[in-house]
Amino acid sequence: QKEVEQNSGPLSVPEGAIASLNCTYSDRGSQSFFWYRQYSGKSPELIMSIYSNGDKEDGRFTAQLNKASQYVSLLIRDSQPSDSATYLCAVVETSGSRLTFGEGTQLTVNP
């Protein structure tokens, strides 16, 4: 069973802090990795994609990928209360195939 695992939440950080969200995946052949944000009762919203080892930065968000360790993470700098949501890690195992989601990590940013 190919799986995507996320660190169990909920995660609570103070406003302005760095939030760190982690994800591991079981299929070594996975090629594409995504972070989605989901507010309660809403649909997943794509915030980051990463395809090669290393870091990718977009504003306050940094995605990190380590294919050898089968690990992908998301850092949110200067966390804001509006960042409070569930963050979903998602993996495409082979090109063109399904996107498989983790359970999600609920993040709360306290003012």
Place this chain on the structure above:
Amino acid sequence: EPEVTQTPSHQVTQMGQEVILRCVPISNHLYFYWYRQILGQKVEFLVSFYNNEISEKSEIFDDQFSVERPDGSNFTLKIRSTKLEDSAMYFCASRTNEKLFFGSGTQLSVL
């Protein structure tokens, strides 16, 4: 900005009834998907559709489910005989460059 649209936003039905959930994917996207999310659970893949046929389906997508692209814009999910356990949020998505973009979802309640 183009978006995936879904109708209806809410659907209430009696067990055993047929429902059709409708989606209009983003116009230049070629891959279409249905996912579902039972309350409090992970986003689960149902089916992917490309070139007017199913390209991949999950174990959930059994004979009571079907998908269709009846014209150049709409993409539908039919559930023939709904069960209580079909109650969930159903998300349509379309894909470009490995990135999936989700519609706002249809909340299906089976009574």
